[in-house]
Amino acid sequence: MRKILKQEFFNRNASIVARDLLGKFLVRKMGRKEIVLMITETEAYDGSHDKASHAHKGKTARTEIMFGPAGHLYIYLCYGMYYMLNVVTGPKEYPAAVLIRAAKLWTSDVQSLDGAPIKDWRASLCDGPGKLTKFLKIDKKLNALRASPKAGLWFEDRGVKIKKRDIKKTPRVGVGYAGPVWSKKKMRFVLCC
DNA sequence: ACGATGATGAAC
DNA sequence: TTCATCATCGTA
Structure with missing residues (x-):
């Protein structure tokens, strides 16, 4: 099973989408080279x-994309050095997105099995949103594009089932500025090892 | 623990 | 136009 995730998948509550993206796949295609990762955080x-x-802070030139249609990519530069990869969620004019923080490299042999049960997905890891985008050569050129093969970056369901007990919910990283209430909300989802 | 490094948004 | 801030990471 190999199904590209469409707008209807992303057109839901951001926390639901964030949780459901665990165990889904991020595919990056550049020229002939295709890299497949399983999303883990x-x-x-x-x-x-x-x-x-x-x-x-409302709609601005940067955040406008978050108010746009679900399934589009929101990419911005952080700390002057690292691009963050987000996918817009929820209905139009409702600003929400999911940050992809980490993913595991799918080995080429598993990749060729096409839907076979997963054994070796702990092998290689992209841990951290900045490292992930660097590895996948993701930058602002992809901002505001719809996640799709045409963009060279898309999401897939490959039939991996994730058990609820394998998902850990924690506060988000690096958001102390949000104050005591919002910085503590458990809106970070990690696939446990 | 800290510096790299530049876009962003708000103040002026 | 200036300024503080920042959804991070590698080096120490």
């Missing part, structure tokens, strides 16, 4: 009331 940024979200 995400964070939800949900609505303009979310003080940790860039959209908390």
